[in-house]
Amino acid sequence: MAFSLAPRYVFMLLAGLLLASFWLSLALGPLSLPLLDSLQALLRLCGVPLDGAGLQQAELIVAQIRLPRSVLGMCVGALLALSGVIMQGLFRNPLADPGLIGVSSGAALGAALVIVCGSLLGLAGLPDWLQSSALALAAFAGGSLVTLLVYRLGQRDGRTHVASMLLAGIALTALAGALVGLFSYLADEQQLRSLVFWNMGSLNTASYARVWPLLLIGLLALAWLPRRAAALNVLLLGEAEARHLGFRVERLKAELVLATALAVGASVAAVGMVGFVGLVVPHLMRLLLGPDHRLLLPAAALAGASLLLLADLAARLLLAPAELPLGIVTALIGAPFFLYLLSRGRY
Amino acid sequence: MDGVLQARQLQVCRGPCAVLENVELTLPAGQVLGVLGANGAGKSSLLAALSGELEPTQGQVLLQGRPLRAWSARERALQLAVLPQSSTLNFAFSVEAVVAFGGLPHSEARQQTEQRVAAALQAADAVHLRGRNYLELSGGERQRVHLARVLAQLWPGQPGQVLLLDEPTAMLDPAHQHGILQAVRQLAGRGVAVLVVLHDLNLAARYCDHLLLLHQRHVHAQGSPAQVLEASLLEQVFGLPVLVQRHPLLDHPLVLIR
Numbered sequence: 001m002a003f004s005l006a007p008r009y010v011f012m013l014l015a016g017l018l019l020a021s022f023w024l025s026l027a028l029g030p031l032s033l034p035l036l037d038s039l040q041a042l043l044r045l046c047g048v049p050l051d052g053a054g055l056q057q058a059e060l061i062v063a064q065i066r067l068p069r070s071v072l073g074m075c076v077g078a079l080l081a082l083s084g085v086i087m088q089g090l091f092r093n094p095l096a097d098p099g100l101i102g103v104s105s106g107a108a109l110g111a112a113l114v115i116v117c118g119s120l121l122g123l124a125g126l127p128d129w130l131q132s133s134a135l136a137l138a139a140f141a142g143g144s145l146v147t148l149l150v151y152r153l154g155q156r157d158g159r160t161h162v163a164s165m166l167l168a169g170i171a172l173t174a175l176a177g178a179l180v181g182l183f184s185y186l187a188d189e190q191q192l193r194s195l196v197f198w199n200m201g202s203l204n205t206a207s208y209a210r211v212w213p214l215l216l217i218g219l220l221a222l223a224w225l226p227r228r229a230a231a232l233n234v235l236l237l238g239e240a241e242a243r244h245l246g247f248r249v250e251r252l253k254a255e256l257v258l259a260t261a262l263a264v265g266a267s268v269a270a271v272g273m274v275g276f277v278g279l280v281v282p283h284l285m286r287l288l289l290g291p292d293h294r295l296l297l298p299a300a301a302l303a304g305a306s307l308l309l310l311a312d313l314a315a316r317l318l319l320a321p322a323e324l325p326l327g328i329v330t331a332l333i334g335a336p337f338f339l340y341l342l343s344r345g346r347y
Numbered sequence: 348m349d350g351v352l353q354a355r356q357l358q359v360c361r362g363p364c365a366v367l368e369n370v371e372l373t374l375p376a377g378q379v380l381g382v383l384g385a386n387g388a389g390k391s392s393l394l395a396a397l398s399g400e401l402e403p404t405q406g407q408v409l410l411q412g413r414p415l416r417a418w419s420a421r422e423r424a425l426q427l428a429v430l431p432q433s434s435t436l437n438f439a440f441s442v443e444a445v446v447a448f449g450g451l452p453h454s455e456a457r458q459q460t461e462q463r464v465a466a467a468l469q470a471a472d473a474v475h476l477r478g479r480n481y482l483e484l485s486g487g488e489r490q491r492v493h494l495a496r497v498l499a500q501l502w503p504g505q506p507g508q509v510l511l512l513d514e515p516t517a518m519l520d521p522a523h524q525h526g527i528l529q530a531v532r533q534l535a536g537r538g539v540a541v542l543v544v545l546h547d548l549n550l551a552a553r554y555c556d557h558l559l560l561l562h563q564r565h566v567h568a569q570g571s572p573a574q575v576l577e578a579s580l581l582e583q584v585f586g587l588p589v590l591v592q593r594h595p596l597l598d599h600p601l602v603l604i605r
Contacts, residue, residue: 092435092438234448234451237435238434241431245424245500247420
């Protein structure tokens with residue numbers, strides 16, 4: 001196949017891009033640090049004894065604000081992109097998106113429930129950090145529950161039918177959307193505002209407490225997914241063909257759905273809704289590297305992490321000192337790009 | 348002779364309706380069995396039941412004497428390969444990559460898979476497609492690539508293995524129809540038991556050792572090509588007036604429509 005760039009170079013470029021985005025993400029913001037300072041501050045954090053004027057302030061900013069935000073962004077971007085690859089493989093359709101199995105809409109419903117009915121549920125008396133954890137947990141639980149329901153609705157005679165899953169996902173997404181709408185209707189001004197902002201996603205609530213679960217899930221995904229690359233390749237032939245080639249397809253599908261629910265659920269719970277990363281990144285990587293999942297999975301993880309960091313930089317800088325919601329930036333980048341792909345017929 | 352693949356008292360249902368009833372079938376090592384029948388006679392359902400895709404409602408399928416469901420997925424893939432009627436691959440894999448999927452059950456070094464792929468492409472007369480994007484191939488070319496894939500799965504072929512083919516010649520030009528069936532015969536020559544669903548009665552007469560004629564969910568006739576390709580049987584099953592003669596050079600039955 002005539003892919004213009006050897007995979008080795010693509011990976012070198014992607015790794016370079018991620019390092020550069022990470023570095024910029026540590027340095028730039030409403031209060032920009034010189035690039036060198038941010039690097040030195042990071043090294044100091046890692047225990048390298050460096051001294052210099054202003055480094056203490058730089059270290060404080062990097063440690064307290066920029067580092068958790070950047071790591072969270074990388075994790076979310078990588079997990080969303082990996083989920084996109086998984087869904088496109090599972091549905092054998094390059095236009096599939098992690099939202100298809102209902103995990104995003106379920107998470108939105110969980111979040112809306114807590115935002116609007118939080119006081120009724122007795123959450124108002126809790127300290128702030130617990131309230132925001134309750135929001136994340138409710139979003140994660142909502143996403144997982146809806147996904148589980150979609151998976152169960154897709155089962156017939158002991159087999160999972162991905163077409164039924166797709167339809168169940170559409171129906172449950174509509175239902176969850178209606179319920180979110182109902183909550184929005186019942187919400188007061190303040191709650192409505194929270195709801196709207198949650199739906200647009202942002203990394204500005206980043207903290208180490210938010211980072212650890214995602215880092216753990218991200219590392220799990222990176223350790224586990226490459227073992228399923230060959231199975232994902234064969235699944236593109238068709239489920240029967242994959243079975244004839246000795247793969248346990250039912251188990252594989254359950255694992256893939258579970259992995260997506262976990263990855264997207266945790267991401268959305270941590271930062272709110274961030275669209276298009278899971279759709280566009282796998283696509284772009286497939287154009288560069290072809291459909292082989294052994295290359296596609298690591299490339300999507302790298303590119304997704306970079307894209308999210310760059311989008312977050314744009315969100316921080318475009319209207320500084322105010323901040324744009326991240327979901328708006330990814331949609332602004334992602335949707336035109338998607339239209340461009342469609343118009344070229346390369347989907 | 349004991350069959351490598353056996354079906355006993357097989358009944359298969361799709362939904363509430365039985366699509367196959369009381370099928371007895373034995374596939375001996377090294378032989379090619381052709382399955383004939385009108386559309387809807389149950390040919391594809393038979394293949395699905397024999398490959399484990401469709402669980403029989405009665406009876407059982409035995410591979411090397413062991414029930415099919417008792418085999419682990421991986422072990423079975425080393426013994427049984429299936430070529431479906433058509434595949435729905437929608438992603439831009441290279442031809443070699445598709446054929447190399449056939450090597451996956453073997454978990455071997457890349458070099459061995461490359462040899463396997465080369466041999467299979469050769470046997471399926473698809474060497475010239477090497478390096479092409481699968482999506483840019485014609486229907487017939489794709490079918491040959493998938494044939495190469497299942498040949499690679501069993502390559503080089505040994506007694507005990509089974510190959511099931513669902514209308515492998517449907518989309519091919521006459522030269523490739525013969526080419527593919529010759530490749531299949533070669534594999535049978537190394538001991539692989541082959542079952543092939545065919546529509547072309549004369550191809551079946553020429554390349555199959557035994558034929559099985561399905562009619563309205565039942566086995567209507569079973570035996571050598573000369574026994575099965577008989578005018579009265581064919582008229583009952585296909586509803587066409589036919590004339591059966593001998594091939595002047597090869598001496599197998601030749602079916603002509605009157």
